[in-house]
Amino acid sequence: MNGKKNIYMNQMQREALLLRMNKTVVCAGRGTGKGLLHAAVMVDTFLRMPRSTTAFVVPNTKRGLTNTLPSMFFHWEAWGYKRDIHWCVGHRPPKKLGWAQPIFVPDNWDNIISFFNGAVGQIISQERRGTSNSKSFDFIDIDEAKYIDFAQLKDETFPANRGQVREFGACPFHHGMLITSDMPVTSRGSWFLNYERDCDPSVLETMRGIMAEIAHLRAKGRKNPVAMAAASRLAADLDEIRRVGTFFGKYPSMTNMEVLGEEWFRQMRRDLPPAQFLTSILCERPDGAL
Numbered sequence: 030m031n032g033k034k035n036i037y038m039n040q041m042q043r044e045a046l047l048l049r050m051n052k053t054v055v056c057a058g059r060g061t062g063k064g065l066l067h068a069a070v071m072v073d074t075f076l077r078m079p080r081s082t083t084a085f086v087v088p089n090t091k092r093g094l095t096n097t098l099p100s101m102f103f104h105w106e107a108w109g110y111k112r113d114i115h116w117c118v119g120h121r122p123p124k125k126l127g128w129a130q131p132i133f134v135p136d137n138w139d140n141i142i143s144f145f146n147g148a149v150g151q152i153i154s155q156e157r158r159g160t161s162n163s164k165s166f167d168f169i170d171i172d173e174a175k176y177i178d179f180a181q182l183k184d185e186t187f188p189a190n191r192g193q194v195r196e197f198g199a200c201p202f203h204h205g206m207l208i209t210s211d212m213p214v215t216s217r218g219s220w221f222l223n224y225e226r227d228c229d230p231s232v233l234e235t236m237r238g239i240m241a242e243i244a245h246l247r248a249k250g251r252k253n254p255v256a257m258a259a260a261s262r263l264a265a266d267l268d269e270i271r272r273v274g275t276f277f278g279k280y281p282s283m284t285n286m287e288v289l290g291e292e293w294f295r296q297m298r299r300d301l302p303p304a305q306f307l308t309s310i311l312c313e314r315p316d317g318a319l
Contacts, residue, residue: 036108039287041280042066047240048233050274051205054224056212058282058312059297060289063209064100067172070207071101071150072110074168078197080132080147081167086186088176089156090140097172098142098152118142132193133165153186161185167192167203174210175218201271212308214315222314228277232270239267281312 038046041061045053046069053070057063074083087093102112110116114126121138122128129147142150150170153160155178166189171177190204197203213219246260282289282297297310307313 036065037287038062038065039285041278041284042069044278045276046070048236048276049202050271050276051202052208052224052227052275053206054208054221054228054275054277055280056210056222056278056312057280057284058211058310060282060293061280061285062288063172064097065104066209067097067170067207068101068104068108071170072105072108074202074205075144075146075148075150077200077202078148078167080129081149081197082131082133082165082192083148083150083168083170084153084161084164084166084186084189085142085150086153086155086169086171086177086182088154088173088178090152090154092173092176093152093154115145116143132196155181159185161189164189165192166190167197169206171206171208171221172210174208174221175213175215176210177220179217179220201268212312212314214304214308219314224275225277225279227275229274232274233276236267236270239263239270243267279312282310 039062041055041057042065045055045066049070055063055066071083075081085093085098087097098118102118105116106112112118118141119139121141122143126145128143128145131143131147131149135141135149135151140152140154142152144150151164151166153164158181162185166186169186169190171182190206192204194203208221208224210218210221213222243260243263246256246263249256251257283294286294294310298306301309304315308315
């Protein structure tokens, strides 16, 4: 909002955003910057789908508002998206701001995140059953997925991910999902690891090749209409791959070494039990996780 900003991104963040698919699933150790990933994906999703509705699924409302969502809000603020100017949470946007209305206007704004273009996010708490009933979502955002009850998610929220095809059918991320977590230690919390089966490494390599060709064509300059037209066609092809694809990535905390520093890892190795260091830091599956 305030002009271009240089934002450092580690390998996890770069790959998940560059190769972003309709379904993006990331299992990453502590401190890898999952909050930045959610912030970037949701800004892009809101901007691409004005007046849409996203479900932010959390184990309970308090945990969502104190543990997961504040990191996303922090990055929005750092990027110039200011609270109560460009977005707000927990109340209806004041009419004086002149924001667009969402397609589905909430009856209650207590657990609603509102964006200036009318896009909203509804905090869906699993502490009460049926919070997704009668809803219609265009996107689903889940952090700390290992704490989410998959049976409830599958029965209540996934069927509600059926939003407005007429308005947003051209967006490759419509009806998509972003799911992140560190490594689960129980079979019940391991449900999201199954998405690895849907991620085809050869498709990701194809995407990288297409992106390289697009960059090459665009480097020829805007004065070359043939090259620019070819780049546009390839970009459309890329979106069609994204529309049906799944990205799955697994990253240890060392992915964010530049930010966390070596001393943090030494401290974690000293302070954490070996089994917890294996899962929380190294992002390795414990015996019996699946």
